[in-house]
Amino acid sequence: MAEPLLPVPLLPVPLLSVRGLTVRYGSVTALHGIDLDVDAGELVALVGPNGAGKSSTLAAVSGLVRPAAGTVTVAGEVVSGLAPERVVRHGVALVPEGRNIFTALTVAENLALGATIRRDAAGVAADLDRQLDRFPILRDRYGQQAGLLSGGEQQQLAIARALMSRPRLLLLDEPSLGLAPRLVDLVFETVAQLRREGLTIVLVEQNATRAVELADRTSVLRTGRIVRSGTADELGGGAAMAAEYLGEAGVTP
Amino acid sequence: MTTLVQALVNALNLGGLYALYALGVAMVFGILRLVNFAHSSLIMAGGYTLVFTASLPLVVRLALTVAVCVALAMVLELVAFRGVRSAAPETMLVTSFAVSMLLSSLAESLFGALPRSTDVDPVFRESWTFGQIYLPKINAVTVVVVVVLIGGLGLFLTRTPAGLRMRAAAEDFATARLLGVAANRVISLAFAISGVLAAAAAVLLLGANGSVTPTFGFNAVLFGLIAAVVGGLSSLRGAVAGGFVLGAASQLLQEALPVGLAPFRDALLFAAVFCLLVVRPQGLIRSGQGVRV
Ligand SMILES: Nc1ncnc2c1ncn2[C@@H]1O[C@H](COP(=O)(O)OP(=O)(O)OP(=O)(O)O)[C@@H](O)[C@H]1O
Numbered sequence: 001m002a003e004p005l006l007p008v009p010l011l012p013v014p015l016l017s018v019r020g021l022t023v024r025y026g027s028v029t030a031l032h033g034i035d036l037d038v039d040a041g042e043l044v045a046l047v048g049p050n051g052a053g054k055s056s057t058l059a060a061v062s063g064l065v066r067p068a069a070g071t072v073t074v075a076g077e078v079v080s081g082l083a084p085e086r087v088v089r090h091g092v093a094l095v096p097e098g099r100n101i102f103t104a105l106t107v108a109e110n111l112a113l114g115a116t117i118r119r120d121a122a123g124v125a126a127d128l129d130r131q132l133d134r135f136p137i138l139r140d141r142y143g144q145q146a147g148l149l150s151g152g153e154q155q156q157l158a159i160a161r162a163l164m165s166r167p168r169l170l171l172l173d174e175p176s177l178g179l180a181p182r183l184v185d186l187v188f189e190t191v192a193q194l195r196r197e198g199l200t201i202v203l204v205e206q207n208a209t210r211a212v213e214l215a216d217r218t219s220v221l222r223t224g225r226i227v228r229s230g231t232a233d234e235l236g237g238g239a240a241m242a243a244e245y246l247g248e249a250g251v252t253p
Numbered sequence: 254m255t256t257l258v259q260a261l262v263n264a265l266n267l268g269g270l271y272a273l274y275a276l277g278v279a280m281v282f283g284i285l286r287l288v289n290f291a292h293s294s295l296i297m298a299g300g301y302t303l304v305f306t307a308s309l310p311l312v313v314r315l316a317l318t319v320a321v322c323v324a325l326a327m328v329l330e331l332v333a334f335r336g337v338r339s340a341a342p343e344t345m346l347v348t349s350f351a352v353s354m355l356l357s358s359l360a361e362s363l364f365g366a367l368p369r370s371t372d373v374d375p376v377f378r379e380s381w382t383f384g385q386i387y388l389p390k391i392n393a394v395t396v397v398v399v400v401v402l403i404g405g406l407g408l409f410l411t412r413t414p415a416g417l418r419m420r421a422a423a424e425d426f427a428t429a430r431l432l433g434v435a436a437n438r439v440i441s442l443a444f445a446i447s448g449v450l451a452a453a454a455a456v457l458l459l460g461a462n463g464s465v466t467p468t469f470g471f472n473a474v475l476f477g478l479i480a481a482v483v484g485g486l487s488s489l490r491g492a493v494a495g496g497f498v499l500g501a502a503s504q505l506l507q508e509a510l511p512v513g514l515a516p517f518r519d520a521l522l523f524a525a526v527f528c529l530l531v532v533r534p535q536g537l538i539r540s541g542q543g544v545r546v
């Protein structure tokens with residue numbers, strides 16, 4: 001578990017580079033040309049109030065929505081405009097808001113689908129073991145229908161499923177949403193652990209204080225624009241930043 | 254007793270056919286949320302293939318029928334449906350209507366409006382008699398074909414990686430794509446499977462009727478769609494269950510109705526379907542209970 005998921009290559013360019021990204025839904029413009037760079041091995045938090053465009057950013061990066069303008073490159077290769085099933089082959093995995101577990105399938109089948117893009121059966125088996133060690137509850141529930149899992153268990157399954165593709169970039173959309181405090185802790189510990197393993201992560205969080213303090217850097221989105229970026233210190237500390245930019249809702253008491 | 258057994262035999266036969274039609278419709282609906290009226294065109298194409306290959310050995314004719322239905326299904330997906338896939342559901346529905354009308358007029362201009370007949374196999378006209386019970390051999394063939402196809406499809410969906418990808422795509426297409434499931438391939442495969450089901454329907458229908466017209470398959474798809482809706486449109490198990498329920502109900506009405514009312518059989522049947530859907534709009538089997546696909 002200590003070994004990195006992927007040897008992080010020394011890249012002359014950021015692992016993720018977003019330029020002028022614009023997303024429109026009909027007449028609604030959700031993102032107004034944002035720029036964002038994430039270096040290999042970095043954990044970047046993306047925070048902002050409801051409707052700021054956080055999910056839209058992740059959707060555009062992962063190919064779920066086609067940007068109206070702008071480019072997304074992953075390790076120097078342009079992925080904007082590609083279908084999601086092609087973007088995942090560039091090493092991008094998204095854990096969507098609301099988890100999107102296949103409730104009619106078993107835990108085992110959900111995990112197997114996470115490895116859709118892989119051809120190395122032995123490597124897949126080893127990774128499966130690794131993820132079941134990481135989330136022991138999934139081992140207990142392995143043969144069960146995923147729809148019967150609790151919210152926290154589904155979140156663990158969603159993260160494990162995303163990791164089964166061996167991503168180099170993991171996009172997490174509000175992984176702690178709706179979870180009991182104990183499970184919120186588990187999610188944040190998991191994110192910290194994945195970061196230590198060398199994975200590059202973009203973390204979208206409602207729980208801004210904790211996200212900002214965990215992240216190397218944070219970008220604050222508001223009505224489709226990035227209004228501030230920096231480390232927790234540069235932003236004046238997690239709680240202060242959350243209070244300033246998100247109002248009371250973003251502050252963990 | 255004998256009339257009961259006879260009714261059961263007939264109900265099983267009709268139910269199997271309806272299940273076959275319903276599965277063809279539900280297969281594509283499950284993935285694409287498209288009610289594919291053009292499924293009737295596939296059955297029609299299969300029928301004409303059997304007519305024009307009458308001089309060949311049966312095995313070759315069957316293979317050609319399957320090949321034509323599968324190829325046409327995949328071509329229709331590529332040419333007619335791929336472009337409108339992201340459009341509103343009504344657009345796809347209208348497209349599927351247009352395609353079935355277009356192909357039926359094309360068949361009429363090429364092959365004429367009159368029925369073209371062929372003998373699929375002499376066996377199809379023979380029957381067994383056990384005392385009072387009359388069992389046409391085609392009924393046995395129908396039941397066997399339906400059971401083998403449903404069983405094979407079930408095994409494919411539950412035991413193979415491609416089947417798993419199809420079930421995932423049927424539950425949540427966007428998430429399946431995020432994980433790397435190729436949309437075009439899954440949709441193409443769903444159409445190909447519906448092509449195999451249409452080929453089987455063409456053989457069994459033609460074996461029973463002996464002739465094909467440009468509108469061959471319209472009724473089949475109508476009943477298949479109703480059966481699928483009765484069963485719960487997005488569940489394959491529902492489609493099969495709906496097929497058998499509709500077939501059995503139809504047969505029951507046939508037996509029970511006084512002669513004077515017989516012409517109203519379908520009207521009564523559809524009235525019953527209407528009442529069922531008022532009570533259970535989701536159909537007999539609801540999806541999201543772990544039974545979807
Ligand atoms: N599919 C869609 N169709 C139309 N408008 C959309 C769609 N998805 C998002 N929007 C709009 O785009 C804007 C940004 O939404 P987005 O979901 O990206 O925000 P968010 O920051 O993730 O918010 P939240 O914290 O509520 O998840 C909002 O105004 C939202 O209403």
Ligand SMILES: [Mg+2]
Binds near residue numbers: 054055
């Ligand atoms: Mg969101």
